[in-house]
Amino acid sequence: MLWNKNDKYLETPFQKEAELEEAVNEVKEALFGTSRIYLDDKKKIGKIGGTNNLPDGYLIDLTNSQDPKIFVVENDLASHQHLKHIAVQILEFSLSFETSKVKVKNVVKGMLQKRPDQWKKCEEFAKRNGFENVDFLLESIIHKPNSFNALLIIDELGEELETVLISKFKFPVEVITLKKHQNKQGESLYQFEPFLNDVVEDTEKIDISEIDTIVVAAREDGFNNVFLKEHCWYAIRLNASMIPKIKYLATYQVAPISAITYIAEIKSIEQWQDTNKYILYFSKPAEKIKKVVLGKNKGKAPQSPRYSSKNRILNAHSLDNVF
Template identity: 45%
Template sequence: MSILVTPQGVYKLYQFDTEKEFERCVVSQVEMIFGKRCVYLDCKRRIGKQGTKQSVPDAYLIDFSSQREPKLFIVETEIASHDLFQHIGVQILQFAHSFASAPRQVKQLLFDEISKDTKVYEACDGYAQEYGLRNVDNMLDHLVNDTFRALIIIDEATDELYKVVKNFRFPVEVIEVETYQGARGDHIYRFTPLLKDVSDVKESIEEREQRPVDIAEFDTIVVPAREDGFQETFLGENRWYAIRIHASMIAQIKYIAAYRVAPVSAITHWALVKNIEPWQDTGKFVVNFAEPAKEIGPVPLVPKSKVKALQNARYTSFDRLQKAKSLDEVF
């Protein structure tokens, strides 16, 4: 069993008995998990065409973090001890079917929920104006006619979960929320906020008072590569695996670049992406190249700069990569 040691004492990993108990904890941390530019609608109402099998999502999330367009996620909150195929696989497919068969119903449901809270309505109306949309009604039209996206919030992201998720043909994000309980019954939580590792790449640009790159503009994934893997796989096999990539980002990725770790410490090659496929049952992906990698730069790491040596995959735009003289100008 995992434990966390803090100045306030030892906290042990807490196992939930029911989905409802876990969901209450998630709702208590909504702003931390999703950020301030998201609206979480905690409502359970049936959706789907009359006369067909209807479904009841746990919640809806409208994500306004992109400067180009908002995104809607249908939320399923689950605990790993349940049958994940039935509780997640089947339910999310039903959500997708209901979403496609009754978009006007979904739109009305969202409008009703948003309208219940004046502050939520005003926030959504303000975001709609930012996107050049007339009002909330117009924004919801856009959302329900956009790509179906699902968000799974679970207490443990197991291999079994990723076996289920890899079969979906639409974006599915997974957020693992671990709960630890102290001797007094108090809780602390461990999770990675939604798309946090994507948006974090803007930090050094913001500090230089430049306009931050919008998540919607990211079309390139940069991966750290050791020399043997770089030579054998990136150059030799025209592919790279096993990479953690957000499902919502896959459709945007058109290029991949290799950051070769020390002693090279620079981005030296890039390739056009042919496709991105699930890598076994790991929740990770393999990026297959459309053609052999080409040289670039090199684009070096600057010692003692804001951007550190890459430890994990990061996102940027190909235009920014081509113009960069150092990693500070890439991210």
């Protein structure tokens, strides 16, 4: 229940997938932000005689000036689909995408051409960032290596499904949960975390294209026994699409030290046991750095993994300069 003194809103499950799709369209600006473009036309992709699929939409992500991305979107109701079906659907999307990139580009281009405002947004992005035109921008996004990214929007995400999405695919799969609540008058409130919200919070002072480091909080026993002795850090939640960017791990030692003290180069990032978390292995022992202490803003102390850059950390006077 969502409640205030004036009213109460009870959770109202989506009965049909179409209701979820309508909700996504209603909240898309708040859900995706102004630097992403959601295209919800359903157009079949795939090679003639091969795997063909009908994605629910595409999300063009223009937040990173150096590395714009595209996500193939699948909307599903947890109550209607077995997790095996969802996993197979996403796998088939990847196969269709990889075997028909020219078709995907033409499909996306056609959707944009029907939306003058969104076409203009792509045009302006292309002009600012050295892409000749929108056609070349789409070519660069879709035809580069490892260009397939998936986005699953679902009303409820169980730990089992999240673990499957981590363990079964070599490409990034991001997940958003979207719930609806209604009052007696039928007015709706939607509950969700904006897309890559934790990344957005960490890019107030740093451009997303500069991110190459994950900062974790470490207590004394874990710091000494795992970070320094085992040369790794585990049970970390990460955004799948951010993993290729992470080259370093920095440790923030909690009170009484209250500072970032070491940084390690990452050798590999793998699933942690049979969970929905990751383990990060170091390529060599971590290096001690000049302390980056907690600044005036005590809220900057990491409670969960935070994104930053090695260069910013090494040149920072306090955490106020890091995040």
